[in-house]
Amino acid sequence: MKPVVLDTNILLDIFIFNDERALHLKKVLFDKTIRFLASQKTIEEFADVISRPLFKLDEQAQATILDQWQSIAEQQDDSNLAPAPWKCQDPDDQIFLDLAYQLRPTILISKDNAVLQIARSAASEDILITNDYNAFRL
Numbered sequence: 001m002k003p004v005v006l007d008t009n010i011l012l013d014i015f016i017f018n019d020e021r022a023l024h025l026k027k028v029l030f031d032k033t034i035r036f037l038a039s040q041k042t043i044e045e046f047a048d049v050i051s052r053p054l055f056k057l058d059e060q061a062q063a064t065i066l067d068q069w070q071s072i073a074e075q076q077d078d079s080n081l082a083p084a085p086w087k088c089q090d091p092d093d094q095i096f097l098d099l100a101y102q103l104r105p106t107i108l109i110s111k112d113n114a115v116l117q118i119a120r121s122a123a124s125e126d127i128l129i130t131n132d133y134n135a136f137r138l
Contacts, residue, residue, distance in 0.1 A: 002128070003035035003074070004136050005100045007093065007110035008046050013133075015065045016055060025109075025133045029072055034136050037103055039078035041095040043070060076103065086121050089114040100127045107135050 006014075013019035014026045028034050046069065049055075050062050057065070076099060084101035088094045093115050100108040105126035110116060119129035128135060 001034060001136070002105050002107050003037050003103060005037050005042075005096055005103075005106055005108045007096050007108065007112055007115060008042075008049050009111045010109050010133070011046050011069065012049065013111075015069065016050065016057075021133050025136065028136060032072060036073045037076055037099060037106070038069065038073035039076045039081070039095065039099050041078045042099060043073075043075075045092055045095065084122075085125075086118045088118065097122075100129070101125060109133065109135055 010022065010025075013022040014029060018026075029036060043066065047062065047066055050057055050065060078095065078099065081095075081098045081102045084094070084097040086097060088097055090112065093110070093112055096108060096110065096115065097118065100106040100122070107128045107130065108115070108122070109130060109132070111131050115129060116131060122129045
């Protein structure tokens with residue numbers, strides 16, 4: 001089974017919004033039956049987003065969420081990641097593409113249109129970029 005990279009917007013659905021579309025993904029995540037990949041930069045991106053006033057999370061809640069994610073995700077060193085051959089329109093999302101590219105074959109689950117636009121190109125590199133919360137089953 002291919003390892004999975006989760007974009008920040010998917011992590012928000014799992015850890016903050018408890019989106020019902022992500023419930024099965026959340027179960028698999030906490031069961032640790034699939035390899036989920038992260039890196040320091042992807043964790044920093046998630047930390048930055050959940051610290052925004054919009055989410056109304058105090059520092060303890062943020063720390064708890066980050067600790068949960070870091071205890072589940074297999075952390076990769078991103079200091080020497082080879083850049084993906086495609087550039088994302090949103091520079092904050094490039095690290096997810098680079099991580100998926102470095103560790104291919106992988107699945108990158110995202111709802112971000114800038115990331116999803118790269119799906120066709122990424123498929124030739126054995127990377128599935130999708131907004132399907134159940135893609136880990138493939």
